[in-house]
Every structure is written in C-alpha cells, then in structure tokens.
Amino acid sequence: MGEAPVMFEEDLHKNISNGTRSVSMAYEAVVAVANKQYLVGSTDESGSSIGVLALDQTTSKWITPVVLGDKPKICMDLSVIILNEERILVIRRDAASEDSIWFLELNTKFVRDQSQALETEVVSWSKGVIGDDLKPVVISGPSGVGKGTLISKLMDDFPTKFGFSVSHTTRAPRQNEQNGVHYHFSVRSDMEKDIKDGKFLEYALVHDNLYGTSVEAVEVVADAGKRCILDIDVQGARQVRASPLGAKFIFIRPPSFAELENRLRARGTETEEQVQKRLRNAKAEIEQGLSSGIFDHILENDDLEVCYRNLKKLLGLDVTPDVCRTSPVTEPHLRMNHLAENVDGHFVVDYKNNK
Ligand SMILES: Nc1nc2c(ncn2[C@@H]2O[C@H](COP(=O)(O)OP(=O)(O)O)[C@@H](O)[C@H]2O)c(=O)[nH]1
Numbered sequence: 154m155g156e157a158p159v160m161f162e163e164d165l166h167k168n169i170s171n172g173t174r175s176v177s178m179a180y181e182a183v184v185a186v187a188n189k190q191y192l193v194g195s196t197d198e199s200g201s202s203i204g205v206l207a208l209d210q211t212t213s214k215w216i217t218p219v220v221l222g223d224k225p226k227i228c229m230d231l232s233v234i235i236l237n238e239e240r241i242l243v244i245r246r247d248a249a250s251e252d253s254i255w256f257l258e259l260n261t262k263f264v265r266d267q268s269q270a271l272e273t274e275v276v277s278w279s280k281g282v283i284g285d286d287l288k289p290v291v292i293s294g295p296s297g298v299g300k301g302t303l304i305s306k307l308m309d310d311f312p313t314k315f316g317f318s319v320s321h322t323t324r325a326p327r328q329n330e331q332n333g334v335h336y337h338f339s340v341r342s343d344m345e346k347d348i349k350d351g352k353f354l355e356y357a358l359v360h361d362n363l364y365g366t367s368v369e370a371v372e373v374v375a376d377a378g379k380r381c382i383l384d385i386d387v388q389g390a391r392q393v394r395a396s397p398l399g400a401k402f403i404f405i406r407p408p409s410f411a412e413l414e415n416r417l418r419a420r421g422t423e424t425e426e427q428v429q430k431r432l433r434n435a436k437a438e439i440e441q442g443l444s445s446g447i448f449d450h451i452l453e454n455d456d457l458e459v460c461y462r463n464l465k466k467l468l469g470l471d472v473t474p475d476v477c478r479t480s481p482v483t484e485p486h487l488r489m490n491h492l493a494e495n496v497d498g499h500f501v502v503d504y505k506n507n508k
C-alpha cells in the first residue's frame with residue numbers, strides 16, 4: 154500500500170517531463186483517492202514538515218492544498234495507507250512511536266467545510282493517538298453547572314497527565330482570570346482574521362461573545378505529552394465531533410434547573426442581565442447535550458465529589474467504581490419539579506416550564 158501504481162508513476166514522470174509541473178520536492182509516497190493522486194513528501198516549502206501535493210486527474214492540474222492542523226516533521230522514510238475516501242494513514246517509520254502515526258484528512262466534512270470557507274483546496278493533518286490514553290476530552294455544559302470546578306480538580310490532582318486547551322474569547326476577563334491561562338482574551342477582528350486563516354479547530358458565538366479553540370491551543374498540550382481538556386459549548390463540541398481530532402465527549406448536566414440558577418447567581422460573576430441570558434441559553438444547551446448524540450457520556454453534577462469520581466472513572470483514572478450516571482441514563486428519577494422521560498436511553502428533560 155502507498156506505492157504509486159505503475160501507470161501513475163509513468164504519468165507523473167510524463168507530466169513532470171513535459172513541464173506540466175516541476176515537482177521540486179522529493180516525494181516518498183503517492184496514493185490515488187477519488188479523482189486525485191496525492192503525493193506525500195519528505196518536505197514542504199517550509200523545509201520542516203511533510204509536504205502534500207495533488208494531481209487532479211480530471212483537469213491534469215497540480216494543486217498545492219492549504220495544509221491545516223499540526224504538521225508532522227519531515228522524515229526520510231514513510232508509508233501511506235488509504236483508509237477510505239476521506240483520510241489516509243501516514244506512518245513516519247523513522248520517528249519515535251508516539252509521533253509516528255498521522256492521519257491526513259483529504260475529504261472529511263471538516264476539510265470540505267474548510268475548503269468552502271477558504272475557497273481553495275484544503276487537507277488537514279491530525280496526530281494519531283495511540284489508544285485512549287491521550288485522546289482529548291471535550292467537556293460541555295450550561296454556564297454555572299460546574300465544568301470549570303471539575304476541570305480545575307483534574308488539573309490540580311493530575312498536573313502531569315492533563316493540559317487545558319486555552320480558548321480565545323472576546324468576553325471580558327472576570328476577576329482573577331489571567332490572560333493566556335484561563336483564556337486568550339482577544340479582539341474580535343483579530344479572532345475573525347485567524348478563523349478565516351484556518352487557525353481555529355472550532356469557534357462559536359456563545360452568550361453574544363465569540364469563543365474558539367485554536368489548533369495551536371490543542372497541539373501545545375499534545376506536544377507536552379498531556380491529555381488535552383477542552384471546555385467548550387455544544388456548538389463547539391459539534392464541530393470538534395466533525396473534525397479529525399477524535400476526542401471523548403462528556404456533557405455535564407445540573408441536578409435541576411433551579412440548582413443551576415442558584416450556582417450561577419452564587420458565583421457572582423455575571424450581571425443580572427447576563428445571568429438571565431445564560432439561563433435562557435442553558436435550556437437549549439441542556440436539551441442539545443442530552444439528545445443531540447454528540448456526547449459519549451452525560452454526567453450529573455449534583456454532589457461534586459460523586460461527579461468528580463465518576464469523571465475520573467470515565468477518564469480511566471484509578472478510582473473506586475461508583476454508580477456512574479453516564480448516558481444512557483436508565484432510571485428516570487431526576488429531582489426535578491418536572492417530568493423527565495427516558496427517550497432512547499437518554500433523558501429528554503423539559504426545562505421549558507421549570508420555575
Ligand atoms: N465553542 C466554544 N465554546 C467555548 C470555548 N471556551 C469556552 N466556551 C464555552 O463558552 C461558554 C461560556 O464560557 P464562560 O464565559 O467561561 O462561562 P462559564 O461557562 O460560566 O464558565 C461555556 O459554555 C464554555 O464551555 C471555546 O473555545 N469554544
């Protein structure tokens with residue numbers, strides 16, 4: 154697999170020989186996917202990463218695609234395996250094992266969306282994660298449910314194991330929030346330019362502010378050999394689910410809407426108007442979290458220590474097993490003053506009339 158079919162090699166040399174395109178880079182492997190031939194090379198223009206070229210067989214034109222994602226460093230010995238029409242596996246045979254497996258996305262939904270947004274050919278690298286251990290973790294949930302509290306506990310208890318993906322946002326910093334630690338507090342125009350330049354894995358308008366996860370924010374954690382934790386909203390989780398990142402998705406649900414409101418108010422970080430806006434958004438977020446199918450697990454944050462223990466259990470950390478209320482949640486008892494029904498193993502809770 155990964156060796157150029159004979160007719161392609163002849164075709165390639167013919168193209169090169171008749172000057173259709175001088176391929177100035179040494180190429181290690183060629184594969185045919187859909188109506189294109191992809192050359193995965195030992196170097197790109199930067200001279201530091203593996204390069205990618207494509208020959209569109211319908212037009213016989215060479216394409217230098219925009220290459221997104223963290224790029225694998227150059228190597229002199231690689232193999233390519235076609236997984237399907239969407240992605241290929243690239244194995245850097247002379248690299249250390251933790252950096253030898255890479256996916257090149259050629260035609261995934263993420264790549265197609267980026268191609269449309271950037272109006273050009275796009276491919277995207279993503280580092281293959283060996284096993285579950287280093288798989289990034291997406292944690293979502295309505296404002297005030299306890300995401301930050303749970304993540305802080307994980308980071309405090311396992312500082313060498315987990316790293317936090319520092320998002321960008323146009324929201325103003327709260328008291329005690331440090332730029333570059335809690336968020337990269339940004340100007341909207343700067344964020345919008347970087348989004349257009351393909352530097353963001355996902356982004357969304359949340360409570361009237363722009364939030365986004367840069368590719369670099371995730372790679373910084375991965376390069377440190379840590380498991381990346383992303384605290385993002387449901388819209389962002391949906392985008393990450395469609396991206397090549399390959400994460401574990403966990404939705405944190407409050408024990409009741411009234412308790413969520415109590416916590417948000419008690420935290421004292423938002424104005425009354427912002428509290429109302431976040432509570433309005435919370436209803437849709439919770440319904441999305443419970444019934445969208447984006448999330449692998451749903452955890453109820455009633456008792457903090459129980460929820461934290463269940464979170465650690467989900468992440469394969471050594472804890473005494475607990476009644477882990479993860480989806481699908483079977484027993485339909487929620488301390489709500491509102492009926493919850495069990496639909497396809499998920500709770501669809503009607504928060505509409507909860508007061
Ligand atoms: N899509 C997306 N959402 C984010 C990101 N960073 C934070 N959020 C979400 O934005 C919402 C508001 O976050 P924040 O203002 O810190 O308020 P909090 O949820 O009350 O802590 C929360 O649901 C976060 O999960 C991001 O990078 N992308």
Ligand SMILES: Nc1ncnc2c1ncn2[C@@H]1O[C@H](COP(=O)(O)OP(=O)(O)O)[C@@H](O)[C@H]1O
Pocket residue numbers: 294295296297298299300301302303416417419420454455456457458
């Ligand atoms: N299980 C819990 N029981 C009671 N209060 C909680 C619980 N989990 C978090 N809190 C409190 O609720 C507030 C919101 O928590 P936070 O982590 O900021 O939520 P989020 O990051 O989801 O917006 C904080 O004041 C926090 O101390």
